[in-house]
Amino acid sequence: MAEGRKKLPEKDALKARLYANHTETNTVLTTLIVNGKTYQLKVEPNKTLADILRWELHLTGTKVACDRGECGACTVLMEGMPILSCMTLAIACDGKRIETIEGLAGPSGEMHLIQRIFVDNDGLQCGFCTPGVLMTVKALLDNNPSPSEAEVRKALSGNICRCSAYPNIIKSTLLAAEAIKAGGQNG
Amino acid sequence: MAREFKVVGKPIPRIDGPVKVTGSCEYITDIEVEGMLHAELLISTVAHANIKSIDTTKAKALPGIRAVITHKEVPDYRFIGLSEGWLGTLSETAHPEMRILDDKVRYYGDLVAAVAADNLEIANEALKLIEVEYEELPFGLDADESMKPDAPYKIFPWGNIAYFVELNKGNADKGFKEADYILENRYSGRRVNQCSMEPHAVIAWWPEPDKVTYYASSQMIHVDNLYLADVLGLPRQNVRGICKFFSMGTGNKCSPFWGYWRHIPIAAILAKKAGKPVRLEFTREEELAFGCRWPIIVDLKAGFKNDGTITALDGTFTADAGAYSTSVAPMGLNQPYVAYHFPNTREKQIVVYTNQARGWFFRGYAPVRLMWAFETLIDEIANKLGMDPLDYRLKVQLASDENGVPYPHRNRDTLIQGADAIGWKGKWHKPGSGYGVKRRGLGVAMSSHWAQGGGRQLPDQALVRIQNTGNVVLITGTADLGQGSATVLAQICAEELGIPMERVSHEYGDTAYTPFCTGSWGSKTTVVLGGAVANAARDAKRQLLEAAARALDTAVEELDIDWEKSLVYIKAAHEKSVSIAKVVDVVVGPSVWLFGTMGDIIGVGYPSEKRAVAGDISATFAEIEVDTETGEVKLLNMINAFNAGKAINPLLLESQLAGGTLMGAGMALMEEMVYDPSTGKLLNANMLNYKIPTTLDFGTQVGMWNENPDPAGVFGAKGVGEWPGVTPPPAIGNAVYNAIGVRIRDLPITPDKILKALGRV
Numbered sequence: 042m043a044e045g046r047k048k049l050p051e052k053d054a055l056k057a058r059l060y061a062n063h064t065e066t067n068t069v070l071t072t073l074i075v076n077g078k079t080y081q082l083k084v085e086p087n088k089t090l091a092d093i094l095r096w097e098l099h100l101t102g103t104k105v106a107c108d109r110g111e112c113g114a115c116t117v118l119m120e121g122m123p124i125l126s127c128m129t130l131a132i133a134c135d136g137k138r139i140e141t142i143e144g145l146a147g148p149s150g151e152m153h154l155i156q157r158i159f160v161d162n163d164g165l166q167c168g169f170c171t172p173g174v175l176m177t178v179k180a181l182l183d184n185n186p187s188p189s190e191a192e193v194r195k196a197l198s199g200n201i202c203r204c205s206a207y208p209n210i211i212k213s214t215l216l217a218a219e220a221i222k223a224g225g226q227n228g
Numbered sequence: 229m230a231r232e233f234k235v236v237g238k239p240i241p242r243i244d245g246p247v248k249v250t251g252s253c254e255y256i257t258d259i260e261v262e263g264m265l266h267a268e269l270l271i272s273t274v275a276h277a278n279i280k281s282i283d284t285t286k287a288k289a290l291p292g293i294r295a296v297i298t299h300k301e302v303p304d305y306r307f308i309g310l311s312e313g314w315l316g317t318l319s320e321t322a323h324p325e326m327r328i329l330d331d332k333v334r335y336y337g338d339l340v341a342a343v344a345a346d347n348l349e350i351a352n353e354a355l356k357l358i359e360v361e362y363e364e365l366p367f368g369l370d371a372d373e374s375m376k377p378d379a380p381y382k383i384f385p386w387g388n389i390a391y392f393v394e395l396n397k398g399n400a401d402k403g404f405k406e407a408d409y410i411l412e413n414r415y416s417g418r419r420v421n422q423c424s425m426e427p428h429a430v431i432a433w434w435p436e437p438d439k440v441t442y443y444a445s446s447q448m449i450h451v452d453n454l455y456l457a458d459v460l461g462l463p464r465q466n467v468r469g470i471c472k473f474f475s476m477g478t479g480n481k482c483s484p485f486w487g488y489w490r491h492i493p494i495a496a497i498l499a500k501k502a503g504k505p506v507r508l509e510f511t512r513e514e515e516l517a518f519g520c521r522w523p524i525i526v527d528l529k530a531g532f533k534n535d536g537t538i539t540a541l542d543g544t545f546t547a548d549a550g551a552y553s554t555s556v557a558p559m560g561l562n563q564p565y566v567a568y569h570f571p572n573t574r575e576k577q578i579v580v581y582t583n584q585a586r587g588w589f590f591r592g593y594a595p596v597r598l599m600w601a602f603e604t605l606i607d608e609i610a611n612k613l614g615m616d617p618l619d620y621r622l623k624v625q626l627a628s629d630e631n632g633v634p635y636p637h638r639n640r641d642t643l644i645q646g647a648d649a650i651g652w653k654g655k656w657h658k659p660g661s662g663y664g665v666k667r668r669g670l671g672v673a674m675s676s677h678w679a680q681g682g683g684r685q686l687p688d689q690a691l692v693r694i695q696n697t698g699n700v701v702l703i704t705g706t707a708d709l710g711q712g713s714a715t716v717l718a719q720i721c722a723e724e725l726g727i728p729m730e731r732v733s734h735e736y737g738d739t740a741y742t743p744f745c746t747g748s749w750g751s752k753t754t755v756v757l758g759g760a761v762a763n764a765a766r767d768a769k770r771q772l773l774e775a776a777a778r779a780l781d782t783a784v785e786e787l788d789i790d791w792e793k794s795l796v797y798i799k800a801a802h803e804k805s806v807s808i809a810k811v812v813d814v815v816v817g818p819s820v821w822l823f824g825t826m827g828d829i830i831g832v833g834y835p836s837e838k839r840a841v842a843g844d845i846s847a848t849f850a851e852i853e854v855d856t857e858t859g860e861v862k863l864l865n866m867i868n869a870f871n872a873g874k875a876i877n878p879l880l881l882e883s884q885l886a887g888g889t890l891m892g893a894g895m896a897l898m899e900e901m902v903y904d905p906s907t908g909k910l911l912n913a914n915m916l917n918y919k920i921p922t923t924l925d926f927g928t929q930v931g932m933w934n935e936n937p938d939p940a941g942v943f944g945a946k947g948v949g950e951w952p953g954v955t956p957p958p959a960i961g962n963a964v965y966n967a968i969g970v971r972i973r974d975l976p977i978t979p980d981k982i983l984k985a986l987g988r989v
Binding site for chain 1: 244250251423426427473887891916920
């Protein structure tokens with residue numbers, strides 16, 4: 042048995058998809074599971090997840106502000122963890138569970154507790170960074186239900202807010218943590 | 229004015245909060261217009277050059293390219309320099325400077341051409357195929373160099389100076405002779421960028437051959453229309469602009485007036501040529517490279533006595549306009565943002581060109597640059613005399629204007645409270661008197677302030693419709709850039725009518741349906757448009773009551789409105805009432821030919837006559853810690869103590885204070901645009917290297933205010949958008965001095981400057 046270079050299954054699967062037989066050239070069949078809904082898409086390899094979410098799926102809640110992974114506005118969750126969708130190729134998300142801001146509210150459109158608390162405590166101003174912030178907060182509170190203020194600041198340090206709404210963003214996050222622990226419902 | 233408010237003064241969450249936190253509203257960059265093309269800009273890669281030739285043949289031939297334009301394909305319209313019309317008096321000296329696309333480039337990043345294509349990849353490929361032959365010219369990045377008569381470069385035919393004036397008051401020479409001390413220093417700061425999270429963006433198309441419609445991320449879309457009509461040679465009513473949800477322009481999304489919004493006419497011209505809608509969005513690099521706040525270059529010489537009286541002041545205020553002076557308003561000692569009296573002054577105000585990004589408005593405009601200089605100077609004077617800088621400020625702070633008319637609204641209590649909140653008396657120490665690696669310091673800076681344009685100086689208007697159902701629609705041309713104007717204006721309308729907030733819906737954003745508004749800038753909306761809203765509501769209510777009085781055969785004073793039941797009734801006899809629907813019939817006329825009651829009462833409002841009173845003062849207190857080994861400055865606590873008028877919405881007011889404080893902190897400690905001296909290229913045109921504050925960059929931050937109602941502002945309000953950002957930089961600078969005993973007069977105060985000041989490098 043050959044030791045040495047192991048074959049990476051993901052890379053192989055990707056390669057297979059790249060060379061698969063399609064009617065259009067230059068696209069890769071990709072399955073994206075976004076907010077619980079499964080999409081089968083033919084995606085150009087150079088398109089980012091942000092491109093596909095915004096222009097293919099018309100989920101424009103996710104924003105692109107810098108397109109270089111420097112500001113956090115494009116943050117979505119992949120398998121529950123925050124990623125920068127402007128720096129993630131869509132084809133690399135094949136079969137992955139993606140959550141965007143549009144999925145935060147309940148099925149009947151009722152706001153998530155996090156969203157309600159942000160509105161009530163003015164954790165936003167122009168709102169452009171807000172979807173990225175809220176997805177980061179969701180991931181934080183899902184993984185760490187009782188964050189300290191320092192932990193909140195650290196988690197949000199990759200989300201730039203030019204309006205500088207940070208004090209209320211931090212406050213809203215801490216209030217949301219308390220509310221969720223106190224047994225608040227999703228919506 | 230002890231009036232009990234029902235809606236005004238309440239911390240009502242912003243009405244657009246839900247659509248923003250759910251991602252369900254479309255910002256300009258989210259909008260897709262069917263069939264839209266994607267545009268890209270070709271920018272100059274030289275700092276100063278004539279375009280000898282430009283050949284777009286190959287670019288045009290690329291499949292998927294639908295339109296290409298250069299200076300040959302745009303109108304010869306030129307934007308006037310300075311802020312033409314700003315302060316009125318400048319128009320004689322202002323020159324036509326900027327074309328949409330020109331045959332000359334004046335900074336690295338200036339516009340050369342534009343293409344529209346089926347997608348961005350094709351557009352970017354086409355840019356590479358445009359052949360430009362530059363005749364490079366000598367260039368300069370230094371304002372002092374530009375000013376010299378023998379400067380080796382000449383940016384405009386009339387030279388490098390856009391404006392120059394010398395002003396004198398009293399006798400400065402005599403004043404200097406009387407002084408016990410003289411201090412002379414330059415106060416400076418780099419170019420900084422507004423860096424809105426959503427870049428500038430526009431989608432334009434022609435629904436009819438002579439009508440253009442566009443979406444644009446803009447603070448003043450109604451004014452954009454005027455200028456687009458001018459540039460394109462269309463009647464004003466043929467231009468329709470739409471901007472409802474957009475990400476803060478903090479001045480940089482203000483208008484063409486000031487000649488820096490060329491992407492809108494470019495998109496419109498491309499759309500005309502291509503016969504399809506055209507979308508143009510600045511890349512982040514372009515967003516950072518195209519504009520800035522003018523750098524701070526203020527030379528001050530002050531003479532003062534042992535008791536702190538300032539006997540003379542000599543100032544040179546240089547505005548390095550960059551490549552174009554559009555939007556610069558020269559400012560100096562004749563601007564009353566300074567809270568003190570200078571009896572004998574001599575000053576020069578100069579606006580000069582350099583081959584760098586030109587200025588856009590940026591929150592706080594010139595006062596931010598001015599107050600960095602003045603509040604540092606005042607601090608230097610206090611420290612020179614061995615006085616506590618807060619005591620010194622309160623001692624010399626203006627209680628009356630120069631004609632001796634007292635400022636009735638100067639409220640010192642807020643400043644004292646701010647000082648208490650930061651623990652000034654207990655913590656302030658002699659500068660540099662700490663020990664250890666980490667040194668703490670306290671600083672304060674004060675500024676006078678007021679909002680733009682009250683007193684019918686800006687023609688904002690409002691409409692209020694009382695529908696036959698008794699619901700109310702407020703219609704304004706406001707731009708809610710995140711300050712919350714959509715909410716505050718609805719509150720004013722609701723309060724004026726005596727109805728709960730939920731009954732008012734606020735329509736804004738589309739110039740086809742909204743009355744004229746000069747936009748959101750200059751901290752003016754609550755005072756100016758708010759006044760018009762109140763007037764419109766009053767007008768609608770008056771019509772309602774007068775018609776009800778006719779219907780009930782009584783006098784207006786006898787009536788009251790029950791909005792809940794949608795009727796108007798006689799106070800003394802509740803059962804005598806008439807439905808609002810019926811009243812609408814009385815006003816508008818019944819619908820004889822159609823069954824049912826229809827129509828609205830329409831109230832019209834123009835701005836209030838009274839100008840909000842000038843001259844209140846506010847202050848920022850900063851407590852910082854300097855690490856003398858690394859040079860880093862840590863913000864421990866910032867208190868922004870603001871003399872507000874009536875706080876229409878305390879929740880949103882608090883957000884304005886926080887935003888201004890931290891924006892100011894960014895300018896003080898980390899923001900600067902860095903240019904390559906050999907090419908004039910902006911080197912840090914990205915958000916990694918152009919540093920703006922994050923959650924890790926501040927400690928506690930408190931915005932506090934007293935309500936000092938202004939009798940002329942609607943419900944006593946004063947504008948607050950900008951002033952919280954004016955005093956943080958000098959407060960931080962003064963705190964640094966307090967901590968280490970060495971003065972830094974150049975922003976941003978970065979670790980290298982601290983270490984140099986301490987003699988460590």
